[in-house]
Amino acid sequence: xxxxxxxxxxxxxxxxxxxxxxxxxxxxxxxxxxxxxxxxxxxxxxxxxxxxxxxxxxxxxxxxxxxxxxxxxxxxxxxxxxxxxxxxxxxxxxxxxxxxxxxxxxxxxxxxxxxxxxxxxxxxxxxxxxxxxxxxxxxxxxxxxxxxxxxxxxxxxxxxxxxxxxxxxxxxxxxxxxxxxxxxxxxxxxxxxxxxxxxxxxxxxxxxxxxxxxxxxxxxxxxxxxxxxxxxxxxxxxxxxxxxxxxxxxxxxxxxxxxxxxxxxxxxxxxxxxxxxxxxxxxxxxxxxxxxxxxxxxxxxxxxxxxxxxxxxxxxxxxxxxxxxxxxxxxxxxxxxxxxxxxxxxxxxxxxxxxxxxxxxxxxxxxxxxxxxxxxxxxxxxxxxxxxxxxxxxxxxxxxxxxxxxxxxxxxxxxxxxxxxxxxxxxxxxxxxxxxxxxxxxxxxxxxxxxxxxxxxxxxxxxxxxxxxxxxxxxxxxxxxxxxxxxxxxxxxxxxxxxxxxxxxxxxxxxxxxxxxxxxxxxxxxxxxxxxxxxxxxxxxxxxxxxxxxxxxxxxxxxxxxxxxxxxxxxxxxxxxxxxxxxxxxxxxxxxxxxxxxxxxxxxxxxxxxxxxxxxxxxxxxxxxxx
Numbered sequence: 001x002x003x004x005x006x007x008x009x010x011x012x013x014x015x016x017x018x019x020x021x022x023x024x025x026x027x028x029x030x031x032x033x034x035x036x037x038x039x040x041x042x043x044x045x046x047x048x049x050x051x052x053x054x055x056x057x058x059x060x061x062x063x064x065x066x067x068x069x070x071x072x073x074x075x076x077x078x079x080x081x082x083x084x085x086x087x088x089x090x091x092x093x094x095x096x097x098x099x100x101x102x103x104x105x106x107x108x109x110x111x112x113x114x115x116x117x118x119x120x121x122x123x124x125x126x127x128x129x130x131x132x133x134x135x136x137x138x139x140x141x142x143x144x145x146x147x148x149x150x151x152x153x154x155x156x157x158x159x160x161x162x163x164x165x166x167x168x169x170x171x172x173x174x175x176x177x178x179x180x181x182x183x184x185x186x187x188x189x190x191x192x193x194x195x196x197x198x199x200x201x202x203x204x205x206x207x208x209x210x211x212x213x214x215x216x217x218x219x220x221x222x223x224x225x226x227x228x229x230x231x232x233x234x235x236x237x238x239x240x241x242x243x244x245x246x247x248x249x250x251x252x253x254x255x256x257x258x259x260x261x262x263x264x265x266x267x268x269x270x271x272x273x274x275x276x277x278x279x280x281x282x283x284x285x286x287x288x289x290x291x292x293x294x295x296x297x298x299x300x301x302x303x304x305x306x307x308x309x310x311x312x313x314x315x316x317x318x319x320x321x322x323x324x325x326x327x328x329x330x331x332x333x334x335x336x337x338x339x340x341x342x343x344x345x346x347x348x349x350x351x352x353x354x355x356x357x358x359x360x361x362x363x364x365x366x367x368x369x370x371x372x373x374x375x376x377x378x379x380x381x382x383x384x385x386x387x388x389x390x391x392x393x394x395x396x397x398x399x400x401x402x403x404x405x406x407x408x409x410x411x412x413x414x415x416x417x418x419x420x421x422x423x424x425x426x427x428x429x430x431x432x433x434x435x436x437x438x439x440x441x442x443x444x445x446x447x448x449x450x451x452x453x454x455x456x457x458x459x460x461x462x463x464x465x466x467x468x469x470x471x472x473x474x475x476x477x478x479x480x481x482x483x484x485x486x487x488x489x490x491x492x493x494x495x496x497x498x499x500x501x502x503x504x505x506x507x508x509x510x511x512x513x514x515x516x517x518x519x520x521x522x523x524x525x526x527x528x529x530x531x532x533x534x535x536x537x538x539x540x541x542x543x544x545x546x547x548x549x550x551x552x553x554x555x556x557x558x559x560x561x562x563x564x565x566x567x568x569x570x571x572x573x574x575x576x577x578x579x580x581x582x583x584x585x586x587x588x589x590x591x592x593x594x595x596x597x598x599x600x601x602x603x604x605x606x607x608x609x610x611x612x613x614x615x616x617x618x619x620x621x622x623x624x625x626x627x
Contacts, residue, residue, distance in 0.1 A: 001156050001158055002156070003153065003154045003155065003156050004154050004155055004156065004157070005154040006152075006154060006155070014123055014126065014151065014152060015152065022124055022127060025127045025128055025180070026185075026190075026194050026198075027124055027127075027198070028124040028125050028127055028128055029064075029075075029185075029191070029194045029195070029198070029199075030194070030198035030199055030309060030310070031121030031122065031124045031125075032075045032121070032122065032124075032125060032169055033062055033064075033075065033195070033198075033199045033202060033206060034121060034199070034202070034309055035121055035122055036062040036075060036076075036077035036079060036167070036204075037062065037077075037079075037202045037203065037204055038079070039077050039079025039080050039081070039166070039167060040060045040062075040077060040078065040079040040080075040204050041079075042079060042080040043055060043060065043078075043079050043080040043139065043165075044060075046080060046139065053139065057204075059078060060077075060078050060079070060204050061077075061078060061204055061205040061206070061207055062075065062076065062077045062202070062204055062205070062206045062207070063075070063076045063077075063206075063207045063208070064076075064191055064195065064206060064207070064208050064232075065208070065209065066185075066186040066187070066188065066191060066208075067186065068183070068186045068187070070172075071172065071173040071182070071183065071186060072170060072171065072172055072173070072186070073170070073171045073173065073185055073186055073191075074168060074169065074170045074171075075168070075169045075171075076166065076167070076168045076169075077166050077167050078164065078165070078166040079165075079166055079167060080138065080139050080165070080166075081136045081137045081138040081139055081141075081165045081166050081167055082136045082138055082145070082167065083138040083140060083141050083145075084141075084143075084145050084157060086138065087134070087136065087145055087147050087157055088157065090122075091122060091134065091147055091149075091155065122169075125169070125171055126151045128171065128173055128174060128182055128185055129151070129171045129172060129173065129174065130150060130172045130173065130174045130175070131148065131149065131150040131151075131172050132148070132149055132150075132169065132170070132171055132172075133146065133147070133148050133169075133170040133172075134146070134147040134148075134167065134168065134169050134170075135160055135162050135167070135168040135170075136162070136166070136167040136168070137162040137164065137165050137166065137167075138165065139165045143159055144159070144160045144161060144162030145157055145158065145159060145160055146158050146159070146160035171185075173185060173186065188208070188210055188211060191208065192208065192210070192232055195208075195232045195233060196232065196233070197310060198309060198310045199233055199309060199310075200233045200234050200237075200310075201233070201234060201235065201236070201237040201240075201305065201308035201309070201331075202233055202235065202308060202309070203235055203236070203308065204235070205231040205233065205235065206231065206232050206233045207229055207230065207231055207232070208229070208230060208232050209227045209228065209229050209230075210227070210228060210229075210230050211225050211226070211227060211228075212225070212226060212227075212228045213225055214226055237305075237308060237329075237331065238250065238251075238254050238282065239270065239272075239280045239281065239282045239329060239331055240280060240331075243270050243272075246270070248268075251265070251268040251270075251282070251284075252264055252265065254282065255268075255284050255327070258303075258327075258329075260284055260286070260327035260328075261286050261287075261288065261290060261327065262288075263286055263287040263288040264287055265284040265285060265286055265287065265327075266285045266286065266287045266368075266375055266378060266379055267284070267285040267364055267368060267375070267379075268282060268283065268284050268285075269281075269282070269283040269284075269285075269328075269360050269361065269364050270282050271283070271356070271357070271360055273356060276352060277332065277334045277349045277352045277353060278332060278333060278334050279330055279331060279332035279334070279353050280330075280331050280332075281302070281328060281329060281330040281331070281353075281357065282328050282329055283302070283326050283327070283328035283357065283360070283361065284326065284327045284328050285325070285326060285361075285364065285365075285379060286325060286327060286382070287378060287379075287382065288382055289325070289382045289383065290325075293325065293386075294385075298324075299314050299316070300314070300316050300319055300321065300324030300325075301313075301314030301315045301316040301317075301318065301319060302314075302315050302318045302319060302326070302327070302328050302329060302330050302357075303315070303328070303329040303330070304318065304329075304330055304331075304332075304335075305329060305330065305331035305332075306331070306332065306333065306335055307331070307332075307333040308331060311335075315330070315350075317347070317350055317351075317354060318330055318350065318353060318354050318357060319354070319357065319358075320354075320358055320390070320398065321389075321390065321393060322386055322387055322389065322390020322391075322393065322398060322402060323358065323361050323390075324386065325382075325383045325386060326361055330353060330357070332349070332353065334349050335349050335350065358401070362401055362405070365379070365405055366404065366405065369404075369405065369418065377407070377416055380405075380407050380416070384406070384407060385465060385467060387402050387405050387406060388406065388465070388467045388468065388470075388471040389467060389471075390402050391403065391406075391471040391474050391475060392467070392470055392471055392474050396474040396475070399474055399475050403419060403475050403478060404418065404419070404420060405418075406418065406419060406471075408435070408461040408462060408463065408468070409441055409461070409462040409464070410422070410459055410460075410461060410462070411436075411445075411450070411454065411459055411460040411461075411462065412459040412460075413459075417461075419433070419478045419479075420479075422459060422461065423478060423479045423481055425459070426459075426481070427457070427458070430458055431481075431482075431484075431492040432481060432482055432483065432484035432491075432492055433461065433478060433481050433482070433483045433484065434453050434458055434459070434460045434461070434483075434484050434485075434486055434491075435460060435461040435462070435463050435468075435469070435472065435483060435484070435485055435486070436449065436450050436460050436461075436462055436463065436485070436486045436487070437463040437464075437468065437469050437485065437487075437547065437549035438462070438463075438464065438549070438609070439464065439609060440464055441462050441464060443609070444462045444464070445462075447486070447487075447539075447607070448532075448533055448535075448536035448538075448539040448607060449486040449487045449532055449533075449539050449541065450486050451532060451533060451534040451535065451536065452486075452491060452493060452531065452532035452533070452534060453486050453491065453493065453532070455534060456493055458493075460486060463549075466553045469485070469547060469549055469550055470550065470553075473545070485542075485547055486532070487539075487540070487541045487542060487547060487548060487549075488541065488542065488547075489541060489542075489543050489569070491531065491532060493531075494531055498531070499531075502529055502531055502574070505529055505574050506528065506529040506574075509529070509574075509583065511586075512582065512583060512586045513527045513528065513529070513572075514527075515586060515590075515593065516570070516572075516582070516593075516597050519593070519594055519597045519598075520570065520597065520601055523568070523601065524540075524568045524569060524570045524601075525543060525567040525568060525569055526543070526569045526570075527569070527570045527571075527572065528569055528570070528571050528572070529571070529572060529574045530571035530572055530573050530574070531571075532571070533571065533573035533575075533576070534573075534575075535576075536573060536576070537572070537573050537576040537577075537578040537579075537600065537603075538570065538571065538572055538573065538578070538600045538601075538603060538604050539571050539604055539607060539608075540568050540569065540570060540571070540604040540605070540607070540608050540610075541568075541569045541571055542566040542567055542568060542569065543567040543569055544566070544567045546564060546565065546566045546567070547566055548566045548568065548608050548610070550564075550566065551564065551565050551566040552609065552610065570600070570601060570604060572600070578596075578600070581596060582596055582597075595621055595624060595625065596625075598617070598618070598621050599618070599621050599622060599625065602618045602621075
């Protein structure tokens with residue numbers, strides 16, 4: 001019996017496959033099981049048009065058997081089998097896909113689809129095999145055949161004995177090396193794990209003889225180990241079931257089974273789309289933040305299946321980064337996959353799915369915000385920070401998707417409110433959406449800069465996270481209302497009469513402010529009469545885009561941000577008694593004016609949570625005042 005050689009192109013492809021096409025050797029079992037499933041599907045379709053065949057689903061299965069002693073693995077199916085010509089065509093020419101040809105020649109209906117479309121999956125066996133033997137008997141022939149190959153040296157085909165239709169693939173494992181332990185592929189635990197991981201939702205039973213502990217007859221407390229045939233895979237995935245058949249508990253059980261988190265999901269989204277691209281998905285919004293969510297180790301992504309076969313455990317392209325907390329699966333039979341099915345060949349279909357998924361998640365969150373406020377606030381406590389980061393990403397490209405999902409603490413409501421809720425109750429004369437920044441709600445409530453805005457009866461949003469002000473500056477405006485910090489230069493509140501009065505007062509004391517500015521040279525950009533202070537003597541504000549709070553945050557970042565500083569302005573309350581003391585010192589005692597100026601400036605720094613430049617000097621200055 002002569003050994004036949006693979007075609008030259010096939011030989012090169014086989015070398016590539018063994019060495020580089022597949023990223024993990026365990027993939028070979030997925031490929032062989034998918035091929036076996038295809039063979040049964042082909043029998044099913046044949047039975048639809050051939051009256052001599054009947055298809056009783058209970059008669060069709062895939063069986064995986066391990067022989068550790070001889071280091072052999074067998075995969076058996078009861079599918080359509082192959083003739084000698086089909087063996088020659090499908091296994092003699094790599095990338096000649098019988099499954100793809102069958103799919104092209106037959107209109108696939110009834111929820112079935114042919115998984116293997118690339119004609120190379122079978123050869124993944126040579127990543128672990130020293131040699132491969134195939135016994136097969138076609139539904140179209142009484143003669144069975146045996147195909148044998150050790151890989152690159154070619155293959156042989158000869159008649160063989162086989163009682164029933166179907167195919168057996170027998171793999172003789174390679175010898176172990178220092179880097180590779182091939183024995184694991186005849187270990188029961190490993191085989192079960194690979195089947196559950198990649199082929200759990202193959203529609204036919206995948207059976208194995210497994211070791212189980214059973215009580216001995218008539219011997220209480222005594223157990224014996226026996227072999228028992230079990231079906232390893234689930235077969236029917238939850239996402240293919242009718243939503244009306246499923247309960248919240250079913251979804252929670254699936255969440256736990258997939259190890260998506262130790263929490264329970266706040267919400268699930270079950271999607272079934274039959275449009276330009278067909279897919280099904282189940283998405284989960286977790287209740288709690290994963291411990292590593294804000295670290296580099298966290299990897300976002302959804303499980304990606306192609307017709308029930310796992311292709312990627314983490315497909316990051318299916319989720320925008322700002323929805324990276326979402327867990328779940330996507331299953332589509334329309335994806336264009338590459339030769340190894342581990343990578344997507346074209347991304348048009350994936351982009352359509354990703355866009356739809358993004359909109360579904362956004363829609364679910366908006367519904368929660370509207371109808372289930374308590375649940376949404378739980379979600380926002382866990383992942384609101386990620387939404388704010390999302391607004392900043394890509395130069396604000398996603399701000400319109402996310403701005404309606406933000407919540408901030410309200411000075412008026414004493415709870416979290418949305419931007420829509422804030423603007424809906426704004427007085428007609430209010431020009432801006434006001435906000436204040438600080439480390440905590442308690443600290444913000446004590447800020448002198450809030451006095452005038454609150455005195456006008458206007459609501460202030462409290463920003464307590466370092467990302468808040470950056471996100472808001474990216475949004476810029478909401479419902480045509482711009483955002484305004486209570487510590488910004490012009491609050492847009494003062495009446496013409498108030499502005500004129502303050503202008504005259506400032507003009508009358510222009511020399512005093514110039515002197516104070518000189519004393520604080522290099523520390524502040526300007527010194528002004530305050531328009532916002534009511535009871536407090538002094539505060540710091542900022543001119544320009546960089547606020548004092550932003551400066552504090554940027555100062556904690558890497559070195560390139562150290563030079564970014566706010567243009568600070570010292571504001572003095574001209575209606576406070578301290579102002580009269582400043583005027584008196586300016587007229588009569590310049591040393592005392594310097595003393596007062598340094599104390600007030602350092603007080604303003606402390607109020608803002610900024611470091612005092614010279615604590616010893618401040619202490620000495622205060623002692624001088626007290627003496």
